[in-house]
Amino acid sequence: MQRLSDRTAGFTDSVIRRMTRISDEYGAVNLSQGFPDFDPPQAILDRLAEVARQGPHQYSITWGAQNFREALAEKQSRLMGRNIDPNAEIVVTCGGTEAMMAAMMTVVNPGDKVIVFSPFYENYGADAILSGAQPVYVPLVPPEYGFDPDVLEAAFQQRPKALILCNPSNPCGKVFTRAELQIIADLAEKYDAYVITDEVYEHIVYEPYEHIYFASLPRMFERTLSTSSLSKTYSITGWRLGYVIAPPNIIDGTRKVHDFLTVGAAAPLQEAVVPGLRFGEEYYRNLQQTYTQKRALFLRGLRDIGLPHTEPQGAYYVMVDVSAFGYQSDLAFCEDLARRVGVGAVPGSSFFHEPENRYIRLHFAKREETLNEALNRLEHIYRKLRA
Ligand code: GLN
Numbered sequence: 001m002q003r004l005s006d007r008t009a010g011f012t013d014s015v016i017r018r019m020t021r022i023s024d025e026y027g028a029v030n031l032s033q034g035f036p037d038f039d040p041p042q043a044i045l046d047r048l049a050e051v052a053r054q055g056p057h058q059y060s061i062t063w064g065a066q067n068f069r070e071a072l073a074e075k076q077s078r079l080m081g082r083n084i085d086p087n088a089e090i091v092v093t094c095g096g097t098e099a100m101m102a103a104m105m106t107v108v109n110p111g112d113k114v115i116v117f118s119p120f121y122e123n124y125g126a127d128a129i130l131s132g133a134q135p136v137y138v139p140l141v142p143p144e145y146g147f148d149p150d151v152l153e154a155a156f157q158q159r160p161k162a163l164i165l166c167n168p169s170n171p172c173g174k175v176f177t178r179a180e181l182q183i184i185a186d187l188a189e190k191y192d193a194y195v196i197t198d199e200v201y202e203h204i205v206y207e208p209y210e211h212i213y214f215a216s217l218p219r220m221f222e223r224t225l226s227t228s229s230l231s232k233t234y235s236i237t238g239w240r241l242g243y244v245i246a247p248p249n250i251i252d253g254t255r256k257v258h259d260f261l262t263v264g265a266a267a268p269l270q271e272a273v274v275p276g277l278r279f280g281e282e283y284y285r286n287l288q289q290t291y292t293q294k295r296a297l298f299l300r301g302l303r304d305i306g307l308p309h310t311e312p313q314g315a316y317y318v319m320v321d322v323s324a325f326g327y328q329s330d331l332a333f334c335e336d337l338a339r340r341v342g343v344g345a346v347p348g349s350s351f352f353h354e355p356e357n358r359y360i361r362l363h364f365a366k367r368e369e370t371l372n373e374a375l376n377r378l379e380h381i382y383r384k385l386r387a
Contacts, residue, residue: 011126015350019334023344029374030344031362032334034170034316035237038367041276041283044234048272060267062259063251064092064243068270071277076245079202080213082221088248091255092270094262095240096200096229097123102261103196103225103244104131104162106253113160117147119351121170121198136160137353142319143310145174149183156187162194165214168201171319171351171361173312175209185217195220200229200242201315203284204291209313215245222247225254232316232365233287234276239269291316291364294371298364301375306382316365319348323358325385330357333385340384342377 019032039045056065063069066086073086084090093099100123108114110132116124118137128135136155140147156163163184168175176184188195197214205211215224229242242265244254258264276283298318302309308321327333330347337360338344348359364371 007130010129014122014126015331016122016346019338019344019346022335023338026338026342028338028342028344029366029370029377031364031366031374032344032346034363034365035231036235036365037370038235040235041279043275043279044236044273047275048268051268051272056267056271058267060092060264060270062264063255064090064265065267065270067274068092068277071274072243075277080226080245081216084245085248089245089251091244091251091258092265093227093242093244093258094265095231096198096227096242098240098258098262099227099229099242099244100124100164100196100198101127101130102254102257103227103246104128104133105257105261106225106244106250107162107194107196108133109161112162113158115152115155115160115163115193116353117164117166117169118353119145119172119348119356120164120353121166122350124164124166133161135353139354140169140172140174142172142359145169145172145310147180152183153187156191156193159191160193162196163188164196164198166198167214168199168205168211168312168314170198170201170315171317171346171348173310173315173317173319175205175211175313178212181212181214181217185214185220188223189219194223194225196225196227198227200227200232202228203233203287204316205288205314206292206295206312211314225250230273230276233284234273236269236273239266239273241265241269241273294364294366294368297368298362298371298375301371301378305375305378307378317361317363319359319361320345321358322360328357330360334360336385337381341381343374 016033023030069086069090073084077084104127108131113136114133116135117140138155215221215226226245231237310319334345334347345360
């Protein structure tokens with residue numbers, strides 16, 4: 001028989017999602033794949049129950065249901081400081097994952113270069129291969145995760161088609177400052193590149209840090225494909241609702257990619273989440289407070305156990321330095337952690353382009369009981385895992 005496509009040979013399955021399966025296998029507290037173990041807001045669930053009876057149960061318009069796009073445009077216009085046209089500047093996708101893939105397919109020709117900051121959310125590697133892009137990595141250097149503007153400019157000198165910007169950043173928790181965003185904006189303009197953002201943690205930012213939408217910088221809307229998702233904001237990761245926002249000429253292309261990839265996001269779920277999109281400021285303030293408390297609890301716990309870790313400025317991930325345990329492979333470490341300590345984590349190497357082996361990623365988007373249970377188990381880590 002003929003060989004299957006070469007396309008999939010260049011990457012493995014997702015290590016993040018594999019770690020969820022490994023955690024489940026060992027009955028570990030799963031702090032690997034980032035998703036909450038608490039319920040979405042009641043108003044959304046109540047609407048879902050109504051929608052189950054009333055519909056819609058058939059396709060929505062391929063680029064998203066009208067009332068979903070209108071509610072989203074209203075919310076994002078407020079946040080991004082410009083009028084987003086619900087009828088020309090939005091495509092609703094199956095999660096942030098499809099949004100990023102559709103954005104890449106809209107912009108990139110096979111062989112084009114794309115700048116990716118490293119560490120990066122692991123999907124971007126596979127997205128690059130699937131769209132034929134060649135990643136050019138620019139390090140975000142631990143422990144501060146800053147970048148060197150000269151290194152970034154050298155990457156732009158390779159004439160990339162686009163730069164991928166995850167802000168707030170998964171996995172390192174960096175929230176880019178206005179000055180950093182302006183450096184990126186100036187280079188994108190100077191070298192005529194697009195910017196594809198991933199802003200799924202836009203509402204999970206810790207004081208005093210502040211999320212600034214890249215597309216809100218002067219002249220940047222024209223060259224930015226802003227992608228995001230409702231997963232983290234409304235605790236509905238299984239609903240797979242995401243979107244791309246961009247100017248009409250770009251959205252025309254994204255609509256086509258999206259239409260033939262998936263036809264559309266689930267119509268009943270788009271309908272059910274509309275009350276969420278219409279929540280006022282208070283909801284987002286509460287969300288931020290909730291995560292601020294979880295962050296405090298979890299970081300305090302890690303400190304008490306004596307595990308060196310990052311202090312995220314945004315998102316809900318912590319990079320823990322496990323070099324003291326003397327493992328050769330962080331994947332082997334994570335397997336032992338799940339099996340012998342009972343906590344699921346993601347090996348840091350799946351986020352770094354550089355040969356990095358000293359970090360694991362844990363997340364704290366969990367109920368307090370769950371976080372306390374994980375911390376109780378982690379108390380035994382030095383006894384159980386020291387090589
Ligand atoms: N963003 C989440 C993480 O990094 C997972 C998202 C996903 O698996 N689609 O863990």
